[in-house]
Structures are given as C-alpha cells and as structure tokens.
Amino acid sequence: MKTFTERQQIQLVPIAERYKHIQPKPQLPNFAAVIEGVDLTQALTEEVKQELRQALLDFEVIFFPPVEISNEQHVELARVFGPISLGAFHQRSGDNPEIEVIENDASRPPEIDHWHTDISWVENPPRGTVIQIREVPPYGGNTVWSSMSKAYAGLSEGFKTYLQGLTATHTWEVSKWREYLEILGDEALIKGVTKFKPVHHKIAKYIPEVDKTVLYVNETFTKRIDDVPENESKYILRFLAEWIKNPEYTYSHRWEKNGIAVWDNRLTQHFAIADFWPNRRQNYRVTFNEPDQVEQLQSKKLTEQLSETV
Numbered sequence: 001m002k003t004f005t006e007r008q009q010i011q012l013v014p015i016a017e018r019y020k021h022i023q024p025k026p027q028l029p030n031f032a033a034v035i036e037g038v039d040l041t042q043a044l045t046e047e048v049k050q051e052l053r054q055a056l057l058d059f060e061v062i063f064f065p066p067v068e069i070s071n072e073q074h075v076e077l078a079r080v081f082g083p084i085s086l087g088a089f090h091q092r093s094g095d096n097p098e099i100e101v102i103e104n105d106a107s108r109p110p111e112i113d114h115w116h117t118d119i120s121w122v123e124n125p126p127r128g129t130v131i132q133i134r135e136v137p138p139y140g141g142n143t144v145w146s147s148m149s150k151a152y153a154g155l156s157e158g159f160k161t162y163l164q165g166l167t168a169t170h171t172w173e174v175s176k177w178r179e180y181l182e183i184l185g186d187e188a189l190i191k192g193v194t195k196f197k198p199v200h201h202k203i204a205k206y207i208p209e210v211d212k213t214v215l216y217v218n219e220t221f222t223k224r225i226d227d228v229p230e231n232e233s234k235y236i237l238r239f240l241a242e243w244i245k246n247p248e249y250t251y252s253h254r255w256e257k258n259g260i261a262v263w264d265n266r267l268t269q270h271f272a273i274a275d276f277w278p279n280r281r282q283n284y285r286v287t288f289n290e291p292d293q294v295e296q297l298q299s300k301k302l303t304e305q306l307s308e309t310v
C-alpha cells in the first residue's frame with residue numbers, strides 16, 4: 001500500500017547552468033527567489049530580461065533587494081514580463097495611471113489580508129504583478145505567497161483526477177470590492193455589476209510554460225464549483241482554502257523599504273498580513289498581462305480603458 005507520507009521527488013532548477021546574467025537565490029526549493037546581480041536603475045539588457053522571465057517561471061515569485069526607482073522604471077520592470085494590465089479599482093498614482101497605490105495608515109486600515117490571486121474575476125486575469133513597498137511599517141506587514149504548483153502536487157492522485165474535470169465561478173462580488181462599491185454609491189455598483197460579470201476558470205489549470213498543473217481557486221473571489229451540489233462546492237472550496245495554507249507551500253517575506261516583488265499570478269496566491277496596523281505602509285502596484293494580450297491593449301489607450309472603470 002502506498003502511504004501518503006511518500007513524497008514525490010522534485011527536480012531542482014539547475015541554477016548555475018541556466019543563469020549567466022542574474023543570480024537567483026531561492027528561499028525554498030523552486031520557490032521564492034531573491035534576485036541578485038541586477039541594477040534596476042539602469043536599462044536592462046535583453047539577456048537579463050530573458051533570465052528574469054525564466055526566473056519568474058522557475059521560482060513563481062521573485063524579489064529584488066531594496067532600490068529607489070522612479071514610477072517609470074517600475075512600469076518598465078513590469079513590461080519585462082508582459083504588457084501592462086488594467087489593474088483593479090485601487091487609487092491611481094497621479095502621473096502614472098498604470099500604477100495603483102495601496103496606502104494604509106491609522107485612518108485607512110489594511111483590507112487585503114486574505115488569500116487570493118489578483119483579479120481572478122475577469123476572463124483573462126493579469127499574468128502577474130510587480131509591487132514595491134515604498135513605505136514600510138516599523139514591524140510586521142509581511143506578505144506571504146503560497147505555491148499553487150506545490151499545493152496541487154501535494155494532493156492525492158484520486159483527488160487530482162476529481163478536480164481535473166471541474167470549473168469554478170469567480171466574481172469580485174463575493175469579495176470586499178462589493179462593499180467598497182456600495183459605499184461609492186448605486187451608480188458605481190451598477191457599473192461594476194454590468195461591466196464585470198462572473199467568469200469561469202478551470203480548477204486544475206495546466207500551465208504549459210512550466211509543464212505543471214496548479215490549483216486555481218481562491219477564497220476571496222471563487223464563488224462556487226460549477227455543476228456539483230451546492231454543499232459539495234462549499235466544503236471542497238473550504239478544504240482547498242485550508243490546503244493551500246500549509247506552511248510547506250508558503251514563503252513569508254519581510255519587507256525592507258523599497259523592496260520589490262514580482263509574482264506569477266497563475267502559479268501563486270498571496271496574503272498581505274495586516275498586523276502592522278495602525279502603522280503606515282505604502283504599496284505601489286503594477287499588474288501585467290499575458291504576452292499575447294498585447295494587441296488588445298494597444299487597440300485602446302490604457303487611459304481610456306481606465307476612465308471606463310469604476
């Protein structure tokens with residue numbers, strides 16, 4: 001009998017062989033690498049950009065040591081990984097509508113202390129996100145990432161087979177966004193409901209670039225598993241929400257001022273710990289799309305798209 005304690009061997013990324021221009025230092029096997037040897041204040045060469053894209057696939061979330069960069073350099077860094085995405089409903093940085101600013105202080109408590117993947121409530125969610133924490137609290141305020149490839153790989157074969165045929169409904173309406181839009185007023189809420197209808201995603205999502213399957217449900221935006229009894233959906237989602245919190249699948253990042261993280265939104269979920277409140281924390285965020293979504297974005301100016309959102 002095969003015991004469940006048997007672990008599947010994982011093939012470690014051959015770092016010395018694969019990387020010649022950057023130095024990734026993983027914090028866990030094949031997960032969460034600090035990238036050394038890159039100067040983000042200078043234009044990046046094609047070789048470096050290529051290795052950064054590879055590192056994001058290999059390690060799912062990558063970090064850069066603290067560095068002062070301009071808003072333009074922040075956006076340029078996101079462009080290394082994909083065309084800039086529309087983002088969500090967050091406040092924008094004045095001259096750079098691509099940048100969302102998430103500021104917390106005594107009067108604005110943090111609200112993203114729940115597991116999620118960014119904007120899974122659209123048909124084509126952003127491929128990933130680049131954040132810089134421009135102001136760090138004196139203590140606390142870590143962000144935790146969970147590897148969805150590790151979480152999926154850890155399940156039994158029978159359970160994987162069960163999940164493979166299923167899709168789930170994702171919508172911002174089950175999240176705090178609804179409350180936020182309600183506060184803005186009926187018009188904003190109606191616009192949100194009209195523009196962003198619920199979408200369906202496969203629960204076991206195959207990612208060809210890494211030849212891995214990931215778990216793609218999150219407790220913030222996933223409303224229900226489609227075509228199964230309501231209670232089955234409820235308890236399976238509850239189980240999966242707990243499953244991904246296994247400390248073995250997660251990495252908790254302690255921020256320094258101007259530290260930067262880039263994550264693949266398909267391969268990970270994240271949780272911004274709210275323990276620093278009422279201290280101040282300022283997060284600059286840019287989301288980027290799948291590479292093949294270039295044309296869709298070019299066909300419409302970003303600013304026009306933004307003005308259409310709530």
Ligand SMILES: [Fe+2]
Pocket residue numbers: 112116117118270
């Ligand atoms: Fe997020």
